Each structure stands twice: as structure tokens, then as C-alpha cells.
Amino acid sequence: MALVKSGWLWRQSSILRRWKRNWFVLYLDGSLVYYHDETQRDMDGRIHVKYSCRDVRTGHECRDVQPPEGKSRDCLLTVVLRDGSKTTLCAESKDDAIAWKMAVLEAKSTPVRLHPPKEGHGLQAGVAHPPFCLAAPGVTHVIMREDPYRVS
Numbered sequence: 001m002a003l004v005k006s007g008w009l010w011r012q013s014s015i016l017r018r019w020k021r022n023w024f025v026l027y028l029d030g031s032l033v034y035y036h037d038e039t040q041r042d043m044d045g046r047i048h049v050k051y052s053c054r055d056v057r058t059g060h061e062c063r064d065v066q067p068p069e070g071k072s073r074d075c076l077l078t079v080v081l082r083d084g085s086k087t088t089l090c091a092e093s094k095d096d097a098i099a100w101k102m103a104v105l106e107a108k109s110t111p112v113r114l115h116p117p118k119e120g121h122g123l124q125a126g127v128a129h130p131p132f133c134l135a136a137p138g139v140t141h142v143i144m145r146e147d148p149y150r151v152s
Contacts, residue, residue, distance in 0.1 A: 002028040005103040009034075009077070010068050010090035019068040019090065024100075030107045032079070047079060047087060049108050055080040056101045056108075062088065077101060 006025040011034060013020055022034040022044055030050030036042040047053065062076040067090050074094035079087040091097035 004028055004107060005100065006038075007096070007100075008038075008092070009100070010071070012065070012088040012090075014085075024089075026100075026103055026107055028107075030110075032104065032107075047081070049079075049104055052081045052083070053079055053104065053108050054082050056104050058097045058101050059094065079104065 004026045006023070008021060009024045010019045011022050012018070022036070023038045023040065024032065024034045025040065026032050026049070030048060032047040032049050034044050034046075036044055057076075057078040057080065059074045059076060062073070062078045065073075065076055065078065065088050067073055067076055071090050072094065075091045075097050077089040077091060077097045077100055079089070081087070089097075089100070091100055
């Protein structure tokens with residue numbers, strides 16, 4: 001799957017509310033996945049941003065949260081989910097928190113259509129945004145992005 005953004009973020013655990021450092025990866029399909037480290041071998045969790053995310057808050061919008069020791073409240077980032085739960089994160093800087101917020105909101109709102117490829121599938125001449133195929137062991141998809149300049 002195509003990568004949109006990746007980097008280290010602090011994540012507050014849901015039970016003990018302790019801060020843990022995880023490697024986060026935001027994929028084109030809207031999956032925000034967090035791993036134990038940047039090798040991406042051990043997945044600790046996944047948020048399906050496109051379907052589960054209701055809102056993303058940063059800084060002082062993140063109420064009732066204390067940032068990790070040595071971090072500013074401006075670095076906080078809260079992903080509010082449709083089921084009422086929240087995932088609270090902390091970036092290395094205020095700018096990084098804002099960049100993650102923008103990337104997550106973009107992934108949430110960008111339409112992506114998944115189509116299984118057809119036999120003899122070829123690109124049409126003159127298509128401004130041709131589809132591209134992604135493959136993983138046992139999985140193949142064609143991703144068609146909406147043309148942002150198309151008038152319906």
C-alpha cells in the first residue's frame with residue numbers, strides 16, 4: 001500500500017494512560033497503523049481513518065490530556081473516533097502535530113475506489129489520472145482517485 005506519511009509519535013495507552021513511543025504510518029487507503037519500531041514488523045494497532053475518524057484535534061483542543069514529560073501541549077494530537085473513543089498522540093513539535101492533523105484529515109476526505117483488476121486491463125489514452133495497481137501477497141487492487149478538478 002502506498003505511504004502518505006510516517007514518523008515517530010507518542011501514544012497514550014488506553015488503560016493505564018502511559019505514554020509509549022510508536023512508529024506511525026499513514027497509508028493511501030486511510031489506514032493509520034502504529035508499530036513497535038520503524039522496521040514495521042510488530043504492528044501494535046490500526047485506525048481506519050477513512051471510516052472511523054470523526055475529528056482530529058491539536059494543541060489546546062485536546063482537553064483533559066497531559067502531554068509526556070518535557071513536551072508542550074501544542075504537540076498534542078487527538079483522533080476522535082465515531083464510536084466515541086479517542087486515540088491521543090504527541091508529536092515532536094507543534095508543526096509536526098499540525099502536519100499529522102492535515103495528513104489524517106486529507107486521508108479521511110480523499111475518495112479512493114478499490115477495484116479488482118480485470119483481464120487485459122489497459123490504460124485509456126488521455127486519462128488525466130490513470131489508475132495504479134497495488135499488490136501484496138494474495139491481494140491486488142486498482143486504486144482510482146477522484147479527479148479533484150472534475151466538475152460534476
